[in-house]
Amino acid sequence: GESVGLHLPTLSVQEGDNSIINCAYSNSASDYFIWYKQESGKGPQFIIDIRSNMDKRQGQRVTVLLNKTVKHLSLQIAATQPGDSAVYFCAEEPQTGANNLFFGTGTRLTVIP
Amino acid sequence: DSGVTQTPKHLITATGQRVTLRCSPRSGDLSVYWYQQSLDQGLQFLIQYYNGEERAKGNILERFSAQQFPDLHSELNLSSLELGDSALYFCASSFRGGPDEKLFFGSGTQLSVL
Numbered sequence: 001g002e003s004v005g006l007h008l009p010t011l012s013v014q015e016g017d018n019s020i021i022n023c024a025y026s027n028s029a030s031d032y033f034i035w036y037k038q039e040s041g042k043g044p045q046f047i048i049d050i051r052s053n054m055d056k057r058q059g060q061r062v063t064v065l066l067n068k069t070v071k072h073l074s075l076q077i078a079a080t081q082p083g084d085s086a087v088y089f090c091a092e093e094p095q096t097g098a099n100n101l102f103f104g105t106g107t108r109l110t111v112i113p
Numbered sequence: 114d115s116g117v118t119q120t121p122k123h124l125i126t127a128t129g130q131r132v133t134l135r136c137s138p139r140s141g142d143l144s145v146y147w148y149q150q151s152l153d154q155g156l157q158f159l160i161q162y163y164n165g166e167e168r169a170k171g172n173i174l175e176r177f178s179a180q181q182f183p184d185l186h187s188e189l190n191l192s193s194l195e196l197g198d199s200a201l202y203f204c205a206s207s208f209r210g211g212p213d214e215k216l217f218f219g220s221g222t223q224l225s226v227l
């Protein structure tokens with residue numbers, strides 16, 4: 001089955017620094033990838049997505065990079081703020097025609113003031 | 114606030130019992146998804162419905178069942194509960210349930226089986 005994993009379970013950064021969260025996926029046929037943020041006591045919240053025909057997409061303070069050659073996904077957060085502290089999940093959508101996402105185990109980002 | 118409503122927020126029950134989790138999707142969304150989040154398994158896709166019909170099935174146990182009603186709300190029924198069923202259960206919704214659609218998640222139901 002599909003396998004989406006993360007290189008680091010925890011990440012601590014100083015406020016104002018940039019954060020990079022990495023994710024490896026195993027299904028080369030997946031064509032849609034999403035990053036979600038989950039704060040304590042809440043459900044996952046959509047951050048940014050990218051389709052397999054792109055290698056980079058930018059949002060507000062966030063950038064997602066996709067390297068299909070090595071099946072790697074990363075989320076970059078610029079000028080990290082205390083409100084960015086959360087667990088971040090990458091998810092992939094296999095080419096099944098349905099929208100059933102497979103999530104990685106998550107990385108806990110802690111921003112140090 | 115995602116617009117997806119889940120009730121109850123917390124549920125404590127005993128092994129062997131049956132519970133029902135309820136979800137109301139965002140206004141206008143036709144598709145509902147159920148996910149289970151446990152410490153050792155992460156977020157696992159259980160099942161998806163679109164406009165009352167089952168669309169996709171994931172790692173859902175036979176002891177679990179779900180349905181989506183004409184008013185588009187959904188219920189997840191968990192029976193013969195075991196200790197290992199303790200987890201956070203999330204509902205999500207999207208407009209048509211097709212590929213490349215963003216999922217909006219509710220705040221979840223924390224199930225504790227004692």
